[in-house]
Amino acid sequence: MSLSATDLSAIWLTLQLASLTTVLLLLIGTPVAWWLARTRSRMKGLIGAVVALPLVLPPTVIGFYLLVTMGPHGPVGQLTMAMGLGTLPFTFAGLVVGSVIYSLPFVVQPLQNAFEAIGDRPLEVAATLRAGPWDRFFTVALPLARPGFVTASILGFAHTVGEFGVVLMLGGNIPGRTRTVSVQIFDPVEAMEYAEAHWLAGGMLLFSFVVLLALYSSRRMRPGLG
Amino acid sequence: MKPSPSRLLATLGASLLACAAHAAEVQVAVAANFTAPIKEIAAGFEKDSGHKVVAAFGPTGGLYTQVKNGAPFEVFLAADDTTPARLESEGEAVAGSRFTYAIGKLVLWSATAGRVDDKGEVLKRNAFRHLSIGNPKTTPYGLAATQVLDRLGLADAVKPKLVEGTNITQAYQFVASGNAELGFVALSQVYRDGRISGGSAWIVPAGLYEPIRQDAVLLARGKGNPAAVALVEYLKGPKAAAVIKAYGYGL
Known part of the structure; x- marks a missing residue:
């Protein structure tokens, strides 16, 4: 193996970022997806479109807007400074915020599909058995939507690992703090040192393939929701 | 005499051909830091020569990779002096066409x-x-x-x-x-x-860092294109120099 110490620190940082982002996304994404799946509100189209925006926007656009809004002159930046937190760009916390926004649709959409696939019937049956709304959600909807949660977690995690543009715009390439794997690969490629890039780039390719293989194989074995 | 349709077509065709012969197009790869000045220089060049400039902007390393992989660029304005030299030694650029068009500060x-x-x-x-x-x-x-x-x-x-x-x-x-x-x-x-x-x-005083020489080179693809050759000459001339200096580069 020819992975350097900085490679390893980039890998460790990326795993931390992707794990934390996935956990936060499941916490934020579940109620959003539940609402999108059940609501008849006219706002559904609007919220759905906002959630899907990161799918189509170039990451550099997201990164640029985040850089400006989280900077000292932006509204979010002024808020965090008033709270004594300083500003978020160039910090790990800033990357987490960026990643949550960037990977949002990859978690919300599978969850929404899973909740929609359950339909009204099981929940109505549960209601006739006197299960309250929270009970229905936790003991009926959540278990039935499990494959959706598996898909959402894997996609959210993998998409954050592969994130590049947002990290590049927000991170400032600080070793051990904001230099993730994709940025670590980018440097030698830009400097035309292809041999150095191969180890990490190859590893990244392998990782992505294995993740997707696991995802699609698990789908085949458990057909149904998700 | 009323012009017949066929004569009109012939005249039209001839004038189109004439245009094509005079006004060629040149594709330029430009280092990101030179974006604003090249736009101004290109505008002057287009007015003086009738040729058209199509510029692509990017990091020097990235543009190098694109040239190596068959990008249709004819002139390359790099942000350093090593990349054009490398292209020349690799046969991707016309030998002896390399020159410093600006010195970065x-x-x-x-x-x-x-x-x-x-x-x-x-x-x-x-x-x-x-x-x-x-x-x-x-x-x-x-x-x-x-x-x-x-x-x-x-x-x-x-x-x-x-x-x-x-x-x-x-x-x-x-x-x-x-x-x-x-x-x-x-x-x-x-x-x-x-x-x-x-x-x-x-x-920053120039003595505190190695000079940032930005070199340009005529790429192999631009060899037979009069517009590419003309642009390289224009870049060495006084009109381009005035723009380059106004943007804070040395010469």
Whole structure:
């Protein structure tokens, strides 16, 4: 193996970022997806479109807007400074915020599909058995939507690992703090040192393939929701 | 005599052919830091010669890779002198066509007026949170910035505060958005019509870093294109020189 110490620190940082982002996304994404799946509100189209925006926007656009809004002159930046937190760009916390926004649709959409696939019937049956709304959600909807949660977690995690543009715009390439794997690969490629890039780039390719293989194989074995 | 349709067509065809022969198109690859000046130079060149300039902008390393992989560029304006030399030695550029079209100047810049003094003492006081530079591995201006810090003996002191942009445009963006209080950027980014256009700046003395020679080269694809050859000549001429200087480059 020819992975350097900085490679390893980039890998460790990326795993931390992707794990934390996935956990936060499941916490934020579940109620959003539940609402999108059940609501008849006219706002559904609007919220759905906002959630899907990161799918189509170039990451550099997201990164640029985040850089400006989280900077000292932006509204979010002024808020965090008033709270004594300083500003978020160039910090790990800033990357987490960026990643949550960037990977949002990859978690919300599978969850929404899973909740929609359950339909009204099981929940109505549960209601006739006197299960309250929270009970229905936790003991009926959540278990039935499990494959959706598996898909959402894997996609959210993998998409954050592969994130590049947002990290590049927000991170400032600080070793051990904001230099993730994709940025670590980018440097030698830009400097035309292809041999150095191969180890990490190859590893990244392998990782992505294995993740997707696991995802699609698990789908085949458990057909149904998700 | 009324012009017959066939005669009209013939005349039209002939004039189209004439246009094609005179007004050729030239595809230029341009280092990101030279974006604004080349647009102005191209406008003058198009007016004088009737040729058309199509410019693509990007980091020098990235443009190099594109040239190596068959991009249709005919002239290359790099941000350094090594990449054009490399292309020449690899047979991708016309031998002997290489020349320095501009010499980059480094500036320590802040978007806030009065923050940077004209001697750069602000660096030594170390009263800032982030110092933005271009990636020293990939951008000549980033490399020059690390040379300055080394010669001032500040490399270790400011190291934890360094944030890197992938290219000099991004390094500038970090400072312009206020996220980094200070940054080493290209003078051309903050200089218009002979003066600093906003914020405060210290133009770093040339002795503190190796000269940033930006070389241009006629690529192999441009060899037979009169527009490409004409553009290279125009770049060496007085009209281009005036624009280049107005943007804060040396010659």
